[in-house]
Amino acid sequence: MEHLSSLQNLQALSALLSTPADEESDEEDGKQNVKPMARMGPGHIGALSSASGKEKKAVNSAYLKKNTKDIWDVDEVTEGTHLDDLADLRPQPEYEIILKQTVGTEDLFLGMSRKDPSSMCCESMLVRVKLPDTKASDLVLDVRETFLDLRTPKYKLGLHLPHPVHSGEGTARFITERAELEITLPMNRPLDCINLA
Template sequence: MMQQERNCGKSNRVFLLVKSENSKTIWNTEEVPEGSEYDDTWDPREQPEYEILFKQCVGTEDVFFGMSRKDHSTACCEDIVIKIKLPETKNSDITLDIQDKVLDLRTPKKKLLLHLPYSVDSRNGKARFLSEEETLEVTLRVLREFDFINFG
């Protein structure tokens, strides 16, 4: 139960008792930041080096003639490519979980919790491990609400 105070005049105060949705909850769902369920501050594994690249498909009409509405900003990119350095790691040791705005990577020696700059299509991404370079390359399609208007 929460107590709220309402001022009903000069000196009269009325207290209203407002019942919360679930009396055992500590926070409302709106108060918890997205992706915080993955935070693990007690995990001693180090964070690997990573790089975020933005990728877009352009043709000659975009590059030479400027016929589309695309420009060189990240707002016009279709994909996010995340390159993660994982030295001394085998492909079978990698656990990767991708949500709409969070990438969670775990190996026996490294962990990475990355909050993505845009919402992504978490079901149709691609990941490949380049063993010669000891790098995991994850490609994710960016989802924006009005892309069908801007780039249709």
């Protein structure tokens, strides 16, 4: 008797879960019977977009033309935006960044300290900027912890520094023979007292 009641329960459950014959319009078209929930995918979540199918295909094809290995587009990245003036069309001068470290004979020949040739053991940073046809009186220099801003009547340079520096302890000198500005900045790294001890 119990067996019959469980069979009746299963049949009732089956009737509840099956779709009525009048809602199965897919079978009339010759398609397989697919439940409405099975036809939904991740694209059905959220508000429906008002773009037509042709517009969606055009957007998708434009996206696929780009290199898919790129993480971002070059136009999306703007460097030095917090101090950069887009209306200023002065060119950027040539520059180079050189990391320096103090090395003595005990480091070079005996290897007594824990210094190595890596950039982690460097104490200061030298920024050389070539400024042709410029006088020392024309320079306007502003150094912050992670940014260097240099302005002259002919050039502008907004440079993000690779390491934080002590901006108040740096030195700068202009070499007129080469028309070159040398800026020496001691690096500010919180673990130098441990790493370089």
